[in-house]
Amino acid sequence: MEDYRIELRNVSKSFGEVQALQNINFRVGRNEIVGLVGDNGAGKSTLIKIITGYYQPTSGEIYFNGQKVEHLTVPKARELGVETVYQERALAELQTLWRNIFLGRELCNSLGFLDIRRMKDETHRLMVQSMGFTSQAVSPDSRVGKFSGGEKQGVAIVRALFFQADIIVLDEPTMGLSLKEVAKLVTFVKSIKEAGKSAIFIDHNIFHVYDVADRVVVLDRGRIAGEFMTKDIGLTELMDKMVHVAETGHLE
Amino acid sequence: MNSQINETVPTVTPRYKVPFNLRRFIRTNSAQLGILGVFLCLWLIFIVSAPRTFLSPQIYLAFMTSTPFFAIMAIPLTVVVIAKEIDLSFPSIMAMGMVAFSFIYNETAFIGSTVASTTVRVGLGILAALLTGTIIGWLNGTIIVKVGIPSLVVTIGTQFFWRGAVLVLTSGTNFPLEYIKQTFFYPLLVGQLWGFLPMQMVWLVIITIAIWVLLNRHKFGAHVYLTGDNINSAELMGVNTGLVRIQSFMLVGLISAFAGLVNSFYIAYFWPNMGSGYLLNTLAAVFLGGTSVFGGTGTILGTFLGTFIIGSIDAATVAVGLTGFLTQLIYGFIIVLSVIMHTYLRKRGE
Numbered sequence: 001m002e003d004y005r006i007e008l009r010n011v012s013k014s015f016g017e018v019q020a021l022q023n024i025n026f027r028v029g030r031n032e033i034v035g036l037v038g039d040n041g042a043g044k045s046t047l048i049k050i051i052t053g054y055y056q057p058t059s060g061e062i063y064f065n066g067q068k069v070e071h072l073t074v075p076k077a078r079e080l081g082v083e084t085v086y087q088e089r090a091l092a093e094l095q096t097l098w099r100n101i102f103l104g105r106e107l108c109n110s111l112g113f114l115d116i117r118r119m120k121d122e123t124h125r126l127m128v129q130s131m132g133f134t135s136q137a138v139s140p141d142s143r144v145g146k147f148s149g150g151e152k153q154g155v156a157i158v159r160a161l162f163f164q165a166d167i168i169v170l171d172e173p174t175m176g177l178s179l180k181e182v183a184k185l186v187t188f189v190k191s192i193k194e195a196g197k198s199a200i201f202i203d204h205n206i207f208h209v210y211d212v213a214d215r216v217v218v219l220d221r222g223r224i225a226g227e228f229m230t231k232d233i234g235l236t237e238l239m240d241k242m243v244h245v246a247e248t249g250h251l252e
Numbered sequence: 253m254n255s256q257i258n259e260t261v262p263t264v265t266p267r268y269k270v271p272f273n274l275r276r277f278i279r280t281n282s283a284q285l286g287i288l289g290v291f292l293c294l295w296l297i298f299i300v301s302a303p304r305t306f307l308s309p310q311i312y313l314a315f316m317t318s319t320p321f322f323a324i325m326a327i328p329l330t331v332v333v334i335a336k337e338i339d340l341s342f343p344s345i346m347a348m349g350m351v352a353f354s355f356i357y358n359e360t361a362f363i364g365s366t367v368a369s370t371t372v373r374v375g376l377g378i379l380a381a382l383l384t385g386t387i388i389g390w391l392n393g394t395i396i397v398k399v400g401i402p403s404l405v406v407t408i409g410t411q412f413f414w415r416g417a418v419l420v421l422t423s424g425t426n427f428p429l430e431y432i433k434q435t436f437f438y439p440l441l442v443g444q445l446w447g448f449l450p451m452q453m454v455w456l457v458i459i460t461i462a463i464w465v466l467l468n469r470h471k472f473g474a475h476v477y478l479t480g481d482n483i484n485s486a487e488l489m490g491v492n493t494g495l496v497r498i499q500s501f502m503l504v505g506l507i508s509a510f511a512g513l514v515n516s517f518y519i520a521y522f523w524p525n526m527g528s529g530y531l532l533n534t535l536a537a538v539f540l541g542g543t544s545v546f547g548g549t550g551t552i553l554g555t556f557l558g559t560f561i562i563g564s565i566d567a568a569t570v571a572v573g574l575t576g577f578l579t580q581l582i583y584g585f586i587i588v589l590s591v592i593m594h595t596y597l598r599k600r601g602e
Binding site for chain 2: 052054073074075078084086089090091092093094095099103104105106108112113114116120121123124125140141
């Protein structure tokens with residue numbers, strides 16, 4: 001049996017009457033970028049939230065590096081090396097930049113007292129080195145709420161980057177970004193691959209996904225409708241298949 | 253295992269240092285400076301209109317005697333409001349803590365009635381009161397978080413429930429607590445430091461500093477702000493928002509029970525309606541201090557100043573020579589103006 005970074009076996013998730021996911025078998029290999037595409041309501045976000053430990057599956061099993069993991073929670077998933085850039089960005093807009101960078105895992109001593117000095121220093125370093133914030137108006141003490149869409153996305157991405165992860169999940173990262181910002185993002189995803197890590201890339205825009213992914217998984221109405229290696233399939237062919245899936249619910 | 257920060261951090265991270273900038277300082281602290289401005293303006297008005305009263309130390313000693321009775325509770329209440337919740341049950345918690353206190357005192361009569369044994373019994377009673385307050389706070393928080401009912405609704409209910417419990421358990425009677433005066437707890441809680449400074453004021457300062465540290469320098473406080481700001485983000489990023497909120501309610505419970513002890517020790521008397529007059533004053537102090545009902549913003553210093561504004565208006569109205577009927581009008585005026593000011597500052601500031 002191959003050793004995957006992450007593997008879901010027969011995972012289902014229902015919210016009351018609604019069956020959001022049905023018998024999903026999903027894998028991410030080592031140093032692989034997996035594109036996840038599908039229409040609205042196909043279950044992409046639900047699948048992601050199961051991988052990040054936010055939702056517990058109704059049934060099915062989750063494996064990390066071949067080891068079965070029970071009761072995956074957000075902190076546990078993080079410990080296992082999953083970092084997420086959420087569609088909703090998961091920022092606290094009234095709070096300062098440094099608090100957002102360290103949201104949920106503040107640097108603190110054993111008694112829980114914060115190391116504010118160090119968090120601000122690190123935030124400043126990340127701003128200059130990774131986020132490309134040069135404006136005088138933006139400092140670690142700036143409130144995130146007044147940032148532009150691209151800057152906010154930058155915060156969410158840099159946050160994922162800072163806490164070195166094995167699998168980076170990007171949920172609709174191009175939403176609300178300018179063309180230039182999208183290009184920067186695509187470069188970033190490619191750099192994940194070069195760094196020997198894995199990623200799950202979710203996007204409405206098949207062009208972005210096709211550009212960066214090794215393998216594309218098509219999700220439809222809570223089921224996996226098909227999987228393709230991008231090296232084996234042309235973009236037009238993939239698009240035709242996706243339209244066909246959206247209309248009929250199956251590939252052939 | 254790879255989420256450890258040390259791996260990514262180069263050996264030396266350059267210090268982030270910004271030169272002091274007055275405009276930035278004003279912008280980032282606008283809420284606190286705003287309420288400080290209101291505080292100083294009012295003070296100036298008081299001094300100008302009643303110089304004899306407000307230039308003598310007596311009036312300030314009077315404020316320091318009476319304001320802490322409710323101000324103590326406004327401090328932890330600020331934490332709950334920052335977490336985008338509210339607690340209306342704290343006046344009942346005050347009284348319920350005192351019921352636990354006297355129950356334990358009466359039930360430990362076998363220890364004896366010498367000064368030493370009275371001290372032990374009062375000490376046990378104090379522990380029982382604090383424990384009761386904390387448990388009631390936990391219960392509030394648990395109902396709110398686990399059942400998912402808004403805290404406004406839950407605490408209206410528990411406010412009645414615990415007041416009702418007090419009335420039933422005491423049959424609605426008052427009773428004296430003269431015995432506490434023999435113990436060192438009496439001067440410790442409500443005595444005078446250096447012969448003039450009311451101990452309740454000292455406790456208020458201690459609680460203010462402790463909760464300020466908790467809110468601004470501890471992980472708990474960071475999570476309180478994040479939970480109140482955007483609960484979904486906080487949860488996605490792994491903050492246990494339920495636990496944070498339950499702990500905030502427990503803090504209000506604990507401190508309210510303590511306030512109950514201070515209030516009844518001061519007059520060495522228990523009355524079952526204790527605290528019911530504090531509900532709106534205390535909440536007003538929190539909002540006056542610039543804490544937003546929408547959560548995510550608020551300061552302890554603001555609340556501290558807010559309590560003294562609320563606490564002084566009563567006496568000041570009379571000292572200035574106005575009729576006491578005007579007090580509520582002035583309260584209302586100052587509260588509404590301050591809240592408008594805070595909203596304006598919040599939009600501009602940041």
